[in-house]
Amino acid sequence: MKLYNERFITTDDFSKYLILKGWVLFTKLPQIANVWRYGKNNDYEILQPINANLKDFSNRVNDIVNALSESENKSKAEIIKELTNISNDIISLRVIHDDVANGEIPFADGVQLFSKAKELMLSAARSVVNPQRGRYSGKNPEVVERFFSSLKLGQTEVGSFVLNLVAPIYWEEESQEDYCKVPFSRTVTERLMYSVEKLNDAVDKYKERGDLKIFEAIIKDGVNATLCSAIIGLSGLNKSRVVEVRVLKSLIAEDTIGENKKVTITPEKIKYIEEAERFYSNDYTIKNYNLVGPVIRLNRDINSLGGVVTIVESSENNRKVTVELDEEHYNEAIKAHENKYENARLVGVLIVTPKKTRLVEVSDFHILHNPIK
Structure with missing residues (x-):
């Protein structure tokens, strides 16, 4: 049995593990290794490589x-299992309902x-590289592909239905370019919790104010159409x-996530998500919308x-909005178009x-005579 993620041995986090286990740092060999001795028995010694590129x-x-x-x-298998567990983050996805209370779930679900x-993990990983509002599509960046290659499925749990994803913090070869200062996998799990939390909070605000702009403000936080689709x-x-x-x-790993957090999203929030x-997919409707801007094009059939x-x-x-107007409002639009320094305001x-x-069911139209700055 081989340790899945050997590179973890080179990290400071493995050094923390040794200290917790009672090992004492004896000496350092700069750029090569750290030498440890077991506090309970000096006959045991560990040479911890700090460079994974060494031939041996x-x-x-x-x-x-x-x-x-x-x-x-302990057996070697027990040690390897322990080392594997402490070098992973576990993403736990639990769904709760009467129909999954015994740990089973309908096949289609x-x-x-x-x-x-x-889809949830894709949103988190892709948003680390490039936050966007719409759905993620096309070929994944190499660093995202490597992240998905490193993911594993853990055992499910009884009591509701729980799906566990195992995300190794360190890869065999660390090649994440400059997307983040900490290991990419850890950054993805941080982004996942942060973006789900932001979405959950935004829903509460949206329920109170009904303003879709609330969702616009959290795109930079990794919230997008893909994330919403996953939660739904x-x-x-x-x-x-x-x-x-x-x-x-x-x-053992660096405490960059803070306390273990969980975000709970109730069915009542799904309609808002x-x-x-x-909104993120550019497929929405807003009533009583105030449209302000210059008229750049006029089009009227002969009859x-x-x-x-x-x-x-x-x-x-500079979004372009088309508006179908009656005769009175269209004549007003002609005046606005003739004077480039005037904006039109429509509701x-x-x-x-x-x-x-498009803007439809226009209830108001007038020209703003203030010059455009």
Whole structure:
């Protein structure tokens, strides 16, 4: 049996493990190794490599496993299991409902649970590299692919239904470029908890204020359409299950996550997360929307009294909005178009889709005579 993540042996976190086990640092060989002796018996000695590129690195790891096995009177398999566990973060996804109380789950829901668990981790990993509002698609960056290759499924637990994902903190070859200062895997688990917590808090605010801009503000925090889709899917085909996301951090690894946290999302919040998903996917509607901007295009059929205008909304990254107007409002739009220093202000129902943005049911139209700055 071989230690899955040998590189963990080179880290300061493994040194912490040795100290907790009663080992004492005897001497340091700069850029090569640390020499440890067992406090209870100086006959036992460990040579801890601090460079995984040494030619005999794997042999030194085997020596360490043997020394730990003999000094603690444990089997090598027990030592390797212990070392494996402390070099991992565990992402625990629990779904709670009467129909999963005995630790079983309907097959279709189980398939979706695994699919949405992958989607959840994809959102966290991709948002570390490049936060965005929409769904993540296309080829994953290499560092994300390596992260998914390192993930493992842990044992499920009875009592509701729990899916455990095992995320090794250190990879055999650390190549994460400059995406983060700490190991990429640890950064992903941090981002996962942070973004789910931000989404959960934003839902509470949205319920009170009904302002979709609340969701816009947390895109930089890793919240996006993919994350929302994952949470919705984890709630089950009927969207009736409580979703609990928790990270159980390694007891030895650097305390960058803080206390073990869990975020609980109730079924009542799912409908709001669905609204957030549509917002991030540019597929939503806002009533009583105030549209302000210059009229840049006019279009009226020969036999029509009204027409269609296009307005640029500078406050939304120069978003172009088309509006169908009656004769009275269209004539007002002509005046606004003739004077480039005037904005038009309209009130109506904003309909946003991935391909087009429209304002319909216009209830008000007037020209703002203040010059554009």
